[in-house]
Amino acid sequence: MKEKSASVGEMGKSGENEIAIASEELIGNIRPLIEQAKARVAQSVNSGLVLLYWQIGKRISDDLPAESRAEYGAKVVELVSERLAAEYGKGFRRSNVFHMIRFAEAFDDAKIVQTLSGQLSWSHFIEIIYFKDPLQRQFYTEMARVERWSVRTLRKKIQGMLYERTAISRKPEELARQELEDLKEEDRMTPDLVFQDPYLLDFLGLEDTYSERDLEAAILRELERFLLELGTDFSFIARQKRMTIGDRDFYLDMLFYHRSLRRLVAIELKLGSFDAAYKGQMELYLRWLDRYERRPGEEAPIGLILCSEKNREQIELLQLDRGEIRVAEYLVELPPKGLLEAKLHEAIRLARGQEELCSYQSKWH
Structure with a gap:
């Protein structure tokens, strides 16, 4: 009887090990499903948030034209942001509402925003929307999308003046715009972008x-x-x-x-x-x-x-x-940022001057 009991005990241990192994394998198979679902949900939430912020910015821009925003418009926006923040949280504080307005002005095509909203977060857009040069803005938007930059990486690229250091910034505006359009439409990189x-x-x-x-x-x-x-x-x-x-x-x-x-x-x-x-x-x-x-x-x-x-x-x-x-x-x-900027702007000026000279000469020959 003792031998039989020992045998049953050993079988019990073996069974426990098999159960543990089976459960670990099952957890290993389930975990990626959960992570993928979390990522999809997060992406969906981000996409919805970006589109919402654009729609709010667009509505304010349409209802309060730029010429009315000096004093009257600013006070209206402040009052709106206070009410929205009280009802819906910190995402609608004054500074963020002004970001939304600028977002709608910088990206005026709803279809483009809808496409980008699934790839870039609201924090990405805040880094990009205040560029005055549309080509510079488009460059960072498309590069962040294609190379999947984190917000931190995007910020470093901007601080390091990446756009000014690429050949694309030295090209005539039409050529630069066409190259960026190709990147947007076909994800086609060129040496001048790299x-x-x-x-x-x-x-x-x-x-x-x-x-x-x-x-x-x-x-x-x-x-x-x-x-x-x-x-x-x-x-x-x-x-x-x-x-x-x-x-x-x-x-x-x-x-x-x-x-x-x-x-x-x-x-x-x-x-x-x-x-x-x-x-x-x-x-x-x-x-x-x-x-x-x-x-x-x-x-x-x-x-x-x-x-x-x-x-x-x-x-x-x-x-x-x-x-x-x-x-x-x-x-x-x-070097100091001012010195680097001067060096890069001079390089851009020389390059564009050379392109204009070549274009001028070609017209006469």
């Missing part, structure tokens, strides 16, 4: 004197932040990529892949000013990558030469502001 100038690498913490290898090593130590500076679609592939060409070995500093562009991106790091010889070196690397590393369905590889200084005349003569090779400066110390 590459920046200058790149802000102040987070690397380099000393006053450093070598190209020091710069490369520092970037790899801080790879996550470097990738965020490049853009969220960049994936790291290799460091010091070896290329055997003829009887010689060449080494590319860094190789990345950009998902939206569907291209390999070769990056060379250079100290000092840009030199024309760097173009030939990069062209050799790109031809090799195109022949031996490019996969079916990918576009041709492109290259980025990062220099501590740019030689603008050489770059213009070599036409490196368009095509498969780009040159950009990097800053290992973040």
Whole structure:
């Protein structure tokens, strides 16, 4: 009898283990369903909230034209916000109601708002709506949507003047608008939307004197932040990529892949000013990558030469502001914002002046 009891006891333990294992497996299968449902509900709530705020802003804008808002309109809005906040909560406080009005003014197409409401939160829109330049506003809207930026990432991109550092900001308005429309309609990224100038690498913490290898090593130590500076679609592939060409070995500093562009991106790091010889070196690397590393369905590889200084005349003569090779400066110390703004605005002015000159010349030839 004792032996039989022991056997029953062992069977009981085994049964408990089986029950525990089965319950864990079931919980593991159920948990994703709950998380997915929570995400759908949160997205639905966010979408509904964004649309509601736009509708409120639109109604106020329609009922109180801009010319009536100086004093009378502001007092009406304050009274409305007090009543709504008392009835429906803090989301209708004065500052937020004014955000709603600005939101309706900045995004005047209900269909666009409906589409974006499922992808961007109200906090995203607050960061974007006060840009005076419609192209700047559209750039951050579409990039945040396509690259799925968090609000924190969007804020950092704006503070780092990402728009001003991309080639799109230096283009004539019509071309820039068309490129942003293509991004909105087809999610089609271009090198001018991806590459920046200058790149802000102040987070690397380099000393006053450093070598190209020091710069490369520092970037790899801080790879996550470097990738965020490049853009969220960049994936790291290799460091010091070896290329055997003829009887010689060449080494590319860094190789990345950009998902939206569907291209390999070769990056060379250079100290000092840009030199024309760097173009030939990069062209050799790109031809090799195109022949031996490019996969079916990918576009041709492109290259980025990062220099501590740019030689603008050489770059213009070599036409490196368009095509498969780009040159950009990097800053290992973040300059005062005013100085950076002046530098970028001057670059934009020069680039637009060059485009206008080319356009003018083409009309006469």
